[in-house]
Amino acid sequence: MANIIVNGKKQEVTLPLTLVDLIKLNDILQPDMVSIQVNEEFVERSEFETFTLKEGDQVDFLYFMGGGAI
Amino acid sequence: MYDFTEEELNRYSRHILLKDVGVEGQERIRAAKVLIVGAGGLGAPVAMYLAAAGIGKIGIVDGDVVDLSNLQRQIIHTTPDVGRYKVESAKETIQAINPSVEVVTHRDFLMANNALDIISDYDFVVDGTDNFPVKFLINDACVMAGKPFSHGGILRFEGQTFTYVPGSACYRCTFDGPPPAGAVPTCSQAGVLGAIAGMLGTIQAAETLKYFTGVGELLTNKLLTFNAKTMDFRKINLKRHDRCPLCGKNPTVTHLIDYEQATCDLASHKASNK
Numbered sequence: 001m002a003n004i005i006v007n008g009k010k011q012e013v014t015l016p017l018t019l020v021d022l023i024k025l026n027d028i029l030q031p032d033m034v035s036i037q038v039n040e041e042f043v044e045r046s047e048f049e050t051f052t053l054k055e056g057d058q059v060d061f062l063y064f065m066g067g068g069a070i
Numbered sequence: 071m072y073d074f075t076e077e078e079l080n081r082y083s084r085h086i087l088l089k090d091v092g093v094e095g096q097e098r099i100r101a102a103k104v105l106i107v108g109a110g111g112l113g114a115p116v117a118m119y120l121a122a123a124g125i126g127k128i129g130i131v132d133g134d135v136v137d138l139s140n141l142q143r144q145i146i147h148t149t150p151d152v153g154r155y156k157v158e159s160a161k162e163t164i165q166a167i168n169p170s171v172e173v174v175t176h177r178d179f180l181m182a183n184n185a186l187d188i189i190s191d192y193d194f195v196v197d198g199t200d201n202f203p204v205k206f207l208i209n210d211a212c213v214m215a216g217k218p219f220s221h222g223g224i225l226r227f228e229g230q231t232f233t234y235v236p237g238s239a240c241y242r243c244t245f246d247g248p249p250p251a252g253a254v255p256t257c258s259q260a261g262v263l264g265a266i267a268g269m270l271g272t273i274q275a276a277e278t279l280k281y282f283t284g285v286g287e288l289l290t291n292k293l294l295t296f297n298a299k300t301m302d303f304r305k306i307n308l309k310r311h312d313r314c315p316l317c318g319k320n321p322t323v324t325h326l327i328d329y330e331q332a333t334c335d336l337a338s339h340k341a342s343n344k
Contacts, residue, residue, distance in 0.1 A: 008304055035245050040307045042244060060306050062293065064249050065223030065230050066202045 002055040015055070019048040028061065035062045072097050078170070082124055095283040096124065102282045103127040105192035107180050107208055109156040110134075111267030112222045112274060113198030114146035119275035121164040121171050125282075128164060129192055131176040132156040143264030180204055182326035185211040194281055195219035196274055202248040203329035209234070209241035210326055213317055218281060220274040220289075224262050229270035230295040232308065233277045238290040239308040242316040248329050266298050 002015045006026065013025065019038075023031050036043045037060040043051055053059065074082070074093070085091045085099070102125050106113045109132040120128055134156050136147045144156075151159040157175035164173050176188055180199075185207055189195055195217055197208045205221065212219040216236040223230050234240055273294065280286050291310070296303040316323045 032249050037244070037306070037308075040309060042309070042311050042313075044313070045246075062244060062295075062306065063225070063228070063230075064202065064245060065225040065228065066200060066205065 002053075004053055004056065005058040007059070007061055013053070015053065017053045019043065019051045019053070019059075022053065022059065023048070026061075033064045035064070036060065037062065072100050074100075078124075081168075085123065090285040091283050095285070098282045098284075099124050099279065100126050102194065102278075103129070103192045104194050104196060104278060105129040105131065105189055106196045106198055107131045107204065108198035108200065109144070109146060109160040110140065110198060110200060111143040111224065111262065111264070112271040113196070114144045114160070115268045115271030116196050116198055116275045116278070117160055117164055118146055118167060119272060120278060121167045123275075123279055124168060125171060125278075127172040127174065127192075129174040129176060129188070130157050130160050131178060131180050131188060132160070133177055133179040143262065143267040145268070180207055182207060182328045185326055186215055189215060189217055192217070194278055196278060197221050198271065198274070201331045203331045205241065206248055206329060207326060210316055210323060213240045213242075214326070220277050222270050222274050224266050224270050226261060227263055227266060227298045228296065229266055229273075229298075230293055231270055231273055231277070231289060232291075232293045233281070233289040235281075235288065235290055237310070239310040240314065240317050242323070243311050243314040243318075244293065244308050246315055248331075251330060263298060269296070269298065 001012050004011055004013055019036055028034055039058050082096045085096050086093055104120055104125050106117050106128065109130050117128060117130060136151045136154055136156055136159055138152050140147060141149065146163045147156065147159045155177055157177050161173045161175050164171055178184065180188065189211055195208060195212055197205060197219060199205055208219060212234060218235045220233050221231055221241055277289055280288055291308050293306045293308050310317060312319045315321060
């Protein structure tokens, strides 16, 4: 088991774990609507499948929010 | 230097009392020219607070008319305004709040062919729009023109905002391009608690006033997000990055783009809920 920080909260996970695995694990409904930063560095969408996480990583799921005036 | 009248000194006295603002800060506010794109959920509180604050010139871009369903959150418009152009209704409210504000109405939608021209008359741009194509357009135009802006987005119970100044991280540094049209939340997943628009809009108005008065630290290189269900506020550090398609080392976005957007069809939403 390893601990990572997801959106500011501690999460226990089993390694190895890719970003795609984490997306599934956390039931992200619309993966197309998130942008991901690991340790405050932007990760390209094309790397989600190969990007492996390690103990202590800080992951931020940033959601597209388009509303405002509709 | 602008000489405030006794009446103006009285009107703005609660700003002037602030050591960080004072008469000098109020003069900067008076000299400021702000463009608000979208006279809707976000644009409404932004325009009203900036008008009350005494911003010298406020431009509003919106080609839409007021719909009854707007009134749940777009507080610059009132019930008798339904059916009127939003820019007209907004202008009337702004002038009722503060007649000394010069209001310029752009009864149009911001597009690739008018964006640079419209923003060129202003010092600061506020994104109060409801869709990704225009959010990217505002970002791209402002980055290209070296124009500071406030980004804002809301969804359901959540909001997010950051402030751009030339050299800081732009929207594409974090969200490299619009989400695929099919991924945009459908009606049944969307919706927004009206007061959330007020929460985010007032943050954007405060950022605008901070920009002009130089008070404090702006939300540059930081994305402020909040969830009103838990009232959790987070600031996430953003970085300008070399691979940004707009402000990176090898930009691929070199001209303004009108992206397509899937629209939310409320009629079919009602049908599907039967």
